[in-house]
Amino acid sequence: MKLPGRGLLQGLRRHVGLASLADRGFAFLFDPGPAGEVVSLDCETTGLDIRRDQVISVAAVMVRGQRIITSERFEAVVRPDLMPREDSIKVHQLRASDVAAGRPMEEVLPGLLRFIGGRPLLGYYIDFDIAMLDRHVRAMLRVGLPNQRIELSGLYYERKYGDAPPGTVLDLRFAAMLRDLGIPDLGQHDAGRDAVMVAMMYLQLLDLARRRVRIPRTSSRIAETAPIGA
Structure with missing residues (x-):
């Protein structure tokens, strides 16, 4: 029995993802990004527990070809449901008053997704960052981020x-x-x-x-x- 090729599997994943998508306005997430473009993504969080901790800041920077385009970036401070603990404040230097002035993830997420598009996501232990974001992405769209990951x-x-x-x-x-x-x-x-x-x-x-x-x-x-x- 011949196994399906990579292109066919990608097509099936795209079809299933689009069928599950709660908001068709974000169907662009399943389209390939512009050739040669990658987004470097990083989140700061209240801790390392994916189930309990929360994102308090997120940033994404465009990499196009061999250059980092610092003028094309997305940054936001996120107001979490629970304020950061003292131990996490020592790491990221974001105090409770800083994150209290941020926006809730529900307001931040649409702009972040539009910036990312279907581009591959690059990061240092990128699976953790995506897992933290996917809690909110799934709540909004019923699907997780489908982007290729570069570790x-x-x-x-x-x-x-x-x-x-x-x-x-x-x-x-x-x-x-x-x-x-x-x-x-x-x-x-x-x-x-x-x-x-x-x-x-x-x-x-x-x-x-x-x-x-x-x-x-x-x-x-x-x-x-x-x-x-x-």
Whole structure:
């Protein structure tokens, strides 16, 4: 028995997703995004429990070809149902008064979805960010985000550890990746800055892959800063 091809499976998923969509005004989510465009996405949350914690800020930055288009970005502070705890405030520096001035996710989400469109979503542990957003997307549209996902740590792993011998100690921390790729630390745990840094690392990793260059496991800096466009 011949298994269905990838194109057929994608078509079936699109058909099922569109059939379940609560608002046809968002059918564009199931259309391929413009060629060569990726959206770098990051959320700051009240914690790491997908079932209980909530998004308090979200940012998305456009990557077009080999450039990060910082003038094309989406950023919003989100007012959660529960205010952030003291331990999470120490991480993202968003106080209860800051998020209280934000908008509820129900108001933020439509604009975010229109910015994203059908483009692939890039992130550092992107599955977590999408899972946090999908709670609200499903409540609004009855379907989750159908976008392709690009996991930054996976690309980094392949470039640094893909040929490593068994037993090699892995370091997939955000700070370690910045250091290895020669990307300046713009200040972590701010959704907008994190999204830009992720995009910069992504372009560096694509360039390394094109040149078939691996990240030395004994070096801390190998590349110049990725180009950013206005």
